[in-house]
Amino acid sequence: MDLFVTFLGTAASVPTAGRSTSATLISRGGVRWLVDCGEGAQRQLLRSGIGLIDLDAIFLTHLHADHYLGLPGLLKSYTLREREAPLGVFGPPGLEQLLRTLRPLIGRLSFDLEIAEASAGLLLEESGSRVEAFPTAHSIPSIGIALVEATRPGEFDVDAACGLGVPEGPLFGRLQRGEMVTTPAGDTVAPAQVLGPARPSRSVVLSGDTLPCEMTANAARGATLLVHEATFLDEDRERAAETQHSTAGQAAELAAEAGVGLLALTHLSSRVSPRDAEQEAAARFSAVVVPRDFEQLELPYPERGEPILTDLRARSRREPVPPEGAATVPDE
Amino acid sequence: MDLFVTFLGTAASVPTAGRSTSATLISRGGVRWLVDCGEGAQRQLLRSGIGLIDLDAIFLTHLHADHYLGLPGLLKSYTLREREAPLGVFGPPGLEQLLRTLRPLIGRLSFDLEIAEASAGLLLEESGSRVEAFPTAHSIPSIGIALVEATRPGEFDVDAACGLGVPEGPLFGRLQRGEMVTTPAGDTVAPAQVLGPARPSRSVVLSGDTLPCEMTANAARGATLLVHEATFLDEDRERAAETQHSTAGQAAELAAEAGVGLLALTHLSSRVSPRDAEQEAAARFSAVVVPRDFEQLELPYPERGEPILTDLRARSRREPVPPEGAATVPDE
Numbered sequence: 001m002d003l004f005v006t007f008l009g010t011a012a013s014v015p016t017a018g019r020s021t022s023a024t025l026i027s028r029g030g031v032r033w034l035v036d037c038g039e040g041a042q043r044q045l046l047r048s049g050i051g052l053i054d055l056d057a058i059f060l061t062h063l064h065a066d067h068y069l070g071l072p073g074l075l076k077s078y079t080l081r082e083r084e085a086p087l088g089v090f091g092p093p094g095l096e097q098l099l100r101t102l103r104p105l106i107g108r109l110s111f112d113l114e115i116a117e118a119s120a121g122l123l124l125e126e127s128g129s130r131v132e133a134f135p136t137a138h139s140i141p142s143i144g145i146a147l148v149e150a151t152r153p154g155e156f157d158v159d160a161a162c163g164l165g166v167p168e169g170p171l172f173g174r175l176q177r178g179e180m181v182t183t184p185a186g187d188t189v190a191p192a193q194v195l196g197p198a199r200p201s202r203s204v205v206l207s208g209d210t211l212p213c214e215m216t217a218n219a220a221r222g223a224t225l226l227v228h229e230a231t232f233l234d235e236d237r238e239r240a241a242e243t244q245h246s247t248a249g250q251a252a253e254l255a256a257e258a259g260v261g262l263l264a265l266t267h268l269s270s271r272v273s274p275r276d277a278e279q280e281a282a283a284r285f286s287a288v289v290v291p292r293d294f295e296q297l298e299l300p301y302p303e304r305g306e307p308i309l310t311d312l313r314a315r316s317r318r319e320p321v322p323p324e325g326a327a328t329v330p331d332e
Numbered sequence: 333m334d335l336f337v338t339f340l341g342t343a344a345s346v347p348t349a350g351r352s353t354s355a356t357l358i359s360r361g362g363v364r365w366l367v368d369c370g371e372g373a374q375r376q377l378l379r380s381g382i383g384l385i386d387l388d389a390i391f392l393t394h395l396h397a398d399h400y401l402g403l404p405g406l407l408k409s410y411t412l413r414e415r416e417a418p419l420g421v422f423g424p425p426g427l428e429q430l431l432r433t434l435r436p437l438i439g440r441l442s443f444d445l446e447i448a449e450a451s452a453g454l455l456l457e458e459s460g461s462r463v464e465a466f467p468t469a470h471s472i473p474s475i476g477i478a479l480v481e482a483t484r485p486g487e488f489d490v491d492a493a494c495g496l497g498v499p500e501g502p503l504f505g506r507l508q509r510g511e512m513v514t515t516p517a518g519d520t521v522a523p524a525q526v527l528g529p530a531r532p533s534r535s536v537v538l539s540g541d542t543l544p545c546e547m548t549a550n551a552a553r554g555a556t557l558l559v560h561e562a563t564f565l566d567e568d569r570e571r572a573a574e575t576q577h578s579t580a581g582q583a584a585e586l587a588a589e590a591g592v593g594l595l596a597l598t599h600l601s602s603r604v605s606p607r608d609a610e611q612e613a614a615a616r617f618s619a620v621v622v623p624r625d626f627e628q629l630e631l632p633y634p635e636r637g638e639p640i641l642t643d644l645r646a647r648s649r650r651e652p653v654p655p656e657g658a659a660t661v662p663d664e
Binding site: 013014015016017020021039040042043046047049052065066069070072073076077080101102104105106107 | 345346347348349352353371372374375378379381384397398401402404405408409412433434436437438439
């Protein structure tokens, strides 16, 4: 199953010419989740070439404005498009109050908002994956988000199955799903006899805004990808502590401790150059990237290769752009 | 005095990949006014290369979300930068209530917001210009905005002044300012004796969202520039009437009736191609442009030439872009 993490907004607090405020898209199979929804998130989706897709859920890591100001416009655009599917919005305590405050801006919606506050634990399950919240350490209630895939069964050994007298067909599928089967000859075959060792699954952990903390390290233990904030550089470590943010160096230390496969730094202050952040982090953890807006990480299953970072704008420059006038959104 | 109109958001209702929601910057001398403030307006300023300038006032033509959702983020960014100068926000009745609703999102500001509701009349005066509101015809209370410069005195005839015995120096200035002076020989010289006929000034009129209406035509009579909405094409004339918007053709008819110098169409539905809008309008009024986001109209004094349309992105591609890490905005 494909798994992509697309960086739609990588700036801290205020946007820059090149970076929008926080928004990260996770796409797994046909399911699309947005983590944080800074001002302009809907337009970043449009500009990326992905388009104004019907998100399946939105997770807000905390309720600072640079993480949610894109929500009213996005919800209004869905309504103008007459979206019908309910939309789950998850966030820390205070989310319901925030949505009540936003309601006059949003107006009547064409679909149900399913609002759920959570400080920790399972948020939803979907096609063999779980999305969980874990508490983090910011200046207001805050959570990190972990997408964890279920362990995949081992590879099916066709030769072994045939050798045990299992005919090709439905019995293969039952064994692959972990069921015992009986062969036409009356023998019982257990899944373990025909399946290799369970294969590693993938996980993506997003820190949201936080001090470097044990909770993030625990959630990220062995993760395929940790997306960690790096608002500051080590030279501003005190300011980071004061504002309950992290430095690039601290994020790298945490990634090393947690043994993640890849660290992606985001939420960079406009005063931090991506190159400096990358250098500072790389000195402590080499598998680090500092994605720009519109860069996308593809995360293949571990046995199929390394993560691949692509610039979606470069791709869309190669592909024809739909002409203006081709959209199907009615107007107010 | 220089006068620029910069198109920062030319989409209707929902943004597209190329067009942000409503925002138009008027710059005259050192004064900068924003008309409407759709989601992402602050980022459009940054992306244009103009930067996050300290606006002198913001005018909201009406209180639909696509015209104000950029306000909370902009005001927060100003506060992070520790802006001190008060900021006037003008709009139709309902503005104060809207700002109360937005207040929890905006939080504490480092400067005073001076909120003024108006349905018509003078909003402010600044360096020989007046900004006025006029009522328009939309589905909720709505205003158009007119910037009208005071008439400029005629050209100063140095030879005539010298011939009348006025010595070069302070007396020249007093005559130019319209004062009577007495020459060293004791003769009285009146301004009319040394000044040519009063020279035409400039005016910029923005319709906001509206049906084509007499109020806009009156306000735009002889205007240098009319920025008129063109949400639809004539083929959707009924839908335009229903939603109290205009078609490109209707905007052109109004521009012709008002005898404006130039018509700029904005607020295009995502289904309307700019080329179609321009063609439809040009059949009825030839001095028409359909600016893209980041295009800027320079409006010289009439005797100095025609308006000039420039693409600011093309200019910024030629000029060095400030490196990331060079900004001076503290972080939350």
